[in-house]
Amino acid sequence: MNPNMPSPGDSSKKSILSDPLDGLNFTDEQFWKYLGELKREPIPLPSWAKLLGVHIAKHEITDLDDGSFLVKDVIGGYYGTEVDVNFKHSYDPDTNTWTQVCDRDPALQRVPVTLRYRLHSEPQRLIEAWCVNEFAVNSGVQVSAMIEAVLGYLLDAAGTPKDGIIVKAEQPSLDGSGRLVAQSGELDAFLSPDAFTEGVEKMIRDGHGTPNMTGIEITEIDELSFKSKETVTTDGVEFVLWAIHSHEGDVGKAEYFEDDTYTGMTHAYVTKAPFRMSFDRVETKPSIQFGAVFLSS
Incomplete structure (x- = not known):
């Protein structure tokens, strides 16, 4: 095939x-x-x-x-x-x-x-x-679990207890736009917005941003953005995932590409006073996962 x-x-x-x-x-x-x-x-x-x-x-x-x-x-x-x-x-x-x-x-x-x-x-x-x-914006349980995992990693790295962190899926955005996002509770007691932004960038650059990663290369673009090339191995199958990471103000984003094909984008929104995190994922590349058993047979 x-x-x-x-x-x-x-x-x-x-x-x-x-x-x-x-x-x-x-x-x-x-x-x-x-x-x-x-x-x-x-x-x-x-x-x-x-x-x-x-x-x-x-x-x-x-x-x-x-x-x-x-x-x-x-x-x-x-x-x-x-x-x-x-x-x-x-x-x-x-x-x-x-x-x-x-x-x-x-x-x-x-x-x-x-x-x-x-x-x-x-x-x-x-x-x-x-x-x-169809075009999809994902703000469900997978994205809320992603927030929990990122926050947990950052707090573990800082030696800070993470008990009490709450993340909910499909919540109305705090910007009043009406879109749904996965959203954390108040985080001021755990870390600052700057510590979050710096910690996420370090996590990605150190090769901890994607599960099952077996290699990473970083290319600098400018002061606000960089490109990562991640090699991921799942069930013995290896593939390469490209991503362009950038941030401006209180909004960060990661655009993902596989085999030079655009696959989607993750947005991270920082809300201050109190500090809260919101995420959504734009899903643009379909999957034929439900046909994979047939095709491989």
């Missing part, structure tokens, strides 16, 4: 394409039958999630009259709560395309994600897969 390839149907768009399959002995009917059976199974959970107690609490399948079917999975133990994830699967024989529509983005926010598989026979036999998701 080859990523970021020109789509056979529209060369201006990118897809995942298999190597030519002309030498393999299977029919289209066998392919779709296997995929349909796979898509009726519960969402595959990564090993790290299982170790943290994340599990499938409920799995339901509903067959519809038009031949499509619905799958509902309830994920339990996700940051101490349950999250329902709904899929609708359908097949279009005219285009030889399977469509999977999910009501949550890869970060499990309520944002539609559409994943498609297509079989091609001309000019050569190929499997094509691509994913499209």
Whole structure:
């Protein structure tokens, strides 16, 4: 499977394409039958999630009259709560395309994600897969957990007790804009805004900003920004994540790139008197994580 390839149907768009399959002995009917059976199974959970107690609490399948079917999975133990994830699967024989529509983005926010598989026979036999998701701003439990982890690291490094720190997901921003952010409680008793900003920059430069990091390179841009190249290894797979870190006044941001493709941005907002932290993440790059088991098989 080859990523970021020109789509056979529209060369201006990118897809995942298999190597030519002309030498393999299977029919289209066998392919779709296997995929349909796979898509009726519960969402595959990564090993790290299982170790943290994340599990499938409920799995339901509903067959519809038009031949499509619905799958509902309830994920339990996700940051101490349950999250329902709904899929609708359908097949279009005219285009030889399977469509999977999910009501949550890869970060499990309520944002539609559409994943498609297509079989091609001309000019050569190929499997094509691509994913499209809507623009999403993530201020949920993953982002609030990120704030807790950052604050915990800074306070541990300073030898300061961290008992009493409160971080909540999806809170109205203190700037009155109406947007939702993950937000801390008052932090004046723990550290100052300057100590937070300086501590986060040192944490990133020292290679502690991303889990499972196995290498980091720093390139200076100007007095307010720098670029990091992080090598991350997860489950034996290595990839490189680029980020441009900058701050101006009481707003910091990190723009992330993978393989020169823009993947998203994290914003950090400092509110003073009292000192509080707010975060959100702009998710721009979709994931085909729910199709990964099939593609690797």
